[in-house]
Amino acid sequence: MSVVDGLFDRASDFFRGLQGDICAALARVDGRSQFGEDAWTREGGGGGVARVLEGGAVLEKGGVNWSRVEGELSPEFAKQLPGDGTSFRATGVSLVLHPRSPRVPTTHANFRCLEKGGKVWFGGGADLTPFYLERDDAAAFHRAFAEACDRHRPLGDYDRFKAWCDEYFFLPHRGETRGVGGIFFDYLGAPAHEPEDVFAFVRDVGAAFVRAYVPIVERRRDEAYGDAERRWQLQRRGRYVEFNLLYDRGTTFGLKTGGRIESILMSLPPEVRWDYDVQAAPGSREAELIAVLKAPVDWLGRNG
Amino acid sequence: MSVVDGLFDRASDFFRGLQGDICAALARVDGRSQFGEDAWTREGGGGGVARVLEGGAVLEKGGVNWSRVEGELSPEFAKQLPGDGTSFRATGVSLVLHPRSPRVPTTHANFRCLEKGGKVWFGGGADLTPFYLERDDAAAFHRAFAEACDRHRPLGDYDRFKAWCDEYFFLPHRGETRGVGGIFFDYLGAPAHEPEDVFAFVRDVGAAFVRAYVPIVERRRDEAYGDAERRWQLQRRGRYVEFNLLYDRGTTFGLKTGGRIESILMSLPPEVRWDYDVQAAPGSREAELIAVLKAPVDWLGRNG
Numbered sequence: 001m002s003v004v005d006g007l008f009d010r011a012s013d014f015f016r017g018l019q020g021d022i023c024a025a026l027a028r029v030d031g032r033s034q035f036g037e038d039a040w041t042r043e044g045g046g047g048g049v050a051r052v053l054e055g056g057a058v059l060e061k062g063g064v065n066w067s068r069v070e071g072e073l074s075p076e077f078a079k080q081l082p083g084d085g086t087s088f089r090a091t092g093v094s095l096v097l098h099p100r101s102p103r104v105p106t107t108h109a110n111f112r113c114l115e116k117g118g119k120v121w122f123g124g125g126a127d128l129t130p131f132y133l134e135r136d137d138a139a140a141f142h143r144a145f146a147e148a149c150d151r152h153r154p155l156g157d158y159d160r161f162k163a164w165c166d167e168y169f170f171l172p173h174r175g176e177t178r179g180v181g182g183i184f185f186d187y188l189g190a191p192a193h194e195p196e197d198v199f200a201f202v203r204d205v206g207a208a209f210v211r212a213y214v215p216i217v218e219r220r221r222d223e224a225y226g227d228a229e230r231r232w233q234l235q236r237r238g239r240y241v242e243f244n245l246l247y248d249r250g251t252t253f254g255l256k257t258g259g260r261i262e263s264i265l266m267s268l269p270p271e272v273r274w275d276y277d278v279q280a281a282p283g284s285r286e287a288e289l290i291a292v293l294k295a296p297v298d299w300l301g302r303n304g
Numbered sequence: 305m306s307v308v309d310g311l312f313d314r315a316s317d318f319f320r321g322l323q324g325d326i327c328a329a330l331a332r333v334d335g336r337s338q339f340g341e342d343a344w345t346r347e348g349g350g351g352g353v354a355r356v357l358e359g360g361a362v363l364e365k366g367g368v369n370w371s372r373v374e375g376e377l378s379p380e381f382a383k384q385l386p387g388d389g390t391s392f393r394a395t396g397v398s399l400v401l402h403p404r405s406p407r408v409p410t411t412h413a414n415f416r417c418l419e420k421g422g423k424v425w426f427g428g429g430a431d432l433t434p435f436y437l438e439r440d441d442a443a444a445f446h447r448a449f450a451e452a453c454d455r456h457r458p459l460g461d462y463d464r465f466k467a468w469c470d471e472y473f474f475l476p477h478r479g480e481t482r483g484v485g486g487i488f489f490d491y492l493g494a495p496a497h498e499p500e501d502v503f504a505f506v507r508d509v510g511a512a513f514v515r516a517y518v519p520i521v522e523r524r525r526d527e528a529y530g531d532a533e534r535r536w537q538l539q540r541r542g543r544y545v546e547f548n549l550l551y552d553r554g555t556t557f558g559l560k561t562g563g564r565i566e567s568i569l570m571s572l573p574p575e576v577r578w579d580y581d582v583q584a585a586p587g588s589r590e591a592e593l594i595a596v597l598k599a600p601v602d603w604l605g606r607n608g
Contacts, residue, residue: 174565
């Protein structure tokens with residue numbers, strides 16, 4: 001028996017529970033709509049539960065997916081991952097929330113555990129995509145995850161995971177990050193780290209999500225906005241689609257290896273616009289956001 | 305002097321003229337809006353003219369782009385194309401039209417000429433993406449291009465180009481073609497064909513576009529529709545975005561090699577929806593469309 005024995009199963013159970021906790025917290029803050037539940041099975045082995053809320057008071061569309069799958073990778077793809085052989089198991093929770101109001105940021109989080117050839121590793125992260133910059137919101141979101149990271153030093157390396165997030169959620173053709181970032185990490189496991197320690201870290205950052213995001217929703221949900229702000233939101237959602245379909249490895253990997261389409265693409269926004277050559281007026285609130293997307297900010301001022 | 309001397313220049317001039325002809329015909333059928341004009345230059349050499357119409361009576365958004373660029377390809381990419389060396393020139397016209405009414409199909413066309421290492425070749429095509437199936441429209445669209453092909457046999461091989469179109473405009477993750485097809489061809493040049501003959505063929509199919517598409521617009525533009533049809537249109541436009549960002553080689557190549565972003569992405573629809581797990585009701589007009597996308601039709605019945 002290896003030290004990771006049972007870890008995958010416990011991780012899977014934790015992610016399933018986290019899905020429920022997050023959906024409950026979001027339904028409470030939404031106040032109007034509940035998450036539906038769609039169980040699905042995967043032909044190659046395993047399955048999942050897609051939970052989707054549409055037409056909420058706060059959430060125009062939100063999806064929180066849990067899955068636990070197993071199967072065989074192509075030899076070519078298997079070589080790119082840790083562990084021997086081609087058999088793998090993967091479990092995780094993944095969410096994208098598209099609020100109705102342009103005053104409330106979009107967010108994404110994902111926590112996952114993979115097992116292959118006796119190796120177990122974790123990956124995940126969370127990031128915030130506002131339509132209008134609120135520096136306090138960005139800093140608070142980062143702080144919630146930095147605190148969870150700090151409790152697990154040196155494993156929980158906020159500075160590294162913050163930089164990794166800015167690098168990952170980047171649209172090269174626009175020269176912009178997707179939003180104001182957060183944290184992103186992958187391949188955390190042996191030999192660099194004790195897998196049990198990584199699991200403890202992932203539990204902690206997973207639990208931090210509701211604490212990081214829900215207060216921002218509560219602070220912004222009743223702020224007024226008009227048609228011009230809504231239009232800007234829909235145009236910015238276009239960037240979200242561009243990132244997910246052009247660059248997001250999770251999305252393209254899922255689509256190209258027979259994942260469940262509706263669970264993968266529930267990340268896409270409900271309503272989106274592409275208008276020709278949209279430019280933010282100099283000095284505007286829109287331009288203020290773009291400036292930050294073009295030059296990521298050290299929100300917590302810990303590296304100044 | 306090679307036989308292709310001057311061909312690239314003449315092709316470029318033809319495409320520039322075709323852009324003007326198409327825009328004039330579309331502005332006439334729209335009746336309310338005109339195409340704007342944005343000239344742009346490319347850092348690596350050359351440039352183009354983007355012509356965009358937004359907010360028309362018939363066209364919610366339409367873009368007709370002409371370009372003529374030159375530069376150096378990466379050695380890796382250069383190997384995948386005909387002709388020696390890494391220097392290339394490319395010129396062409398490319399259009400996508402997104403009508404406001406779900407009763408009027410979306411369409412795309414592109415005609416291009418490439419030159420590399422003394423080789424010149426042409427590619428292009430046109431395809432129709434209806435939201436509701438009208439068999440007469442699909443057949444008429446195909447017929448216009450089949451007639452142009454037939455005038456240039458054996459080079460103008462409609463059956464081959466029709467099959468190529470169905471194969472190219474296919475979304476593997478949905479198991480659907482993008483629409484009811486049309487024609488698609490590439491790498492038409494020496495030694496299989498006399499380049500001048502190919503140019504004559506491309507002129508003919510290019511000129512066929514207005515004849516193929518405008519009568520459909522005129523036939524459908526005044527048909528009534530309601531919110532449910534509009535919603536279906538926006539959802540189907542989501543598939544258009546999925547194809548363009550996930551699979552279209554022109555789009556991904558352009559974005560990844562420093563093309564002009566706004567000219568490349570002017571193909572994306574103005575307004576789009578992604579709703580969770582949309583299913584067409586059995587026996588509905590929506591289901592009728594999907595059936596044809598899952599099993600391409602021989603519209604002209606020439607191979608029965």
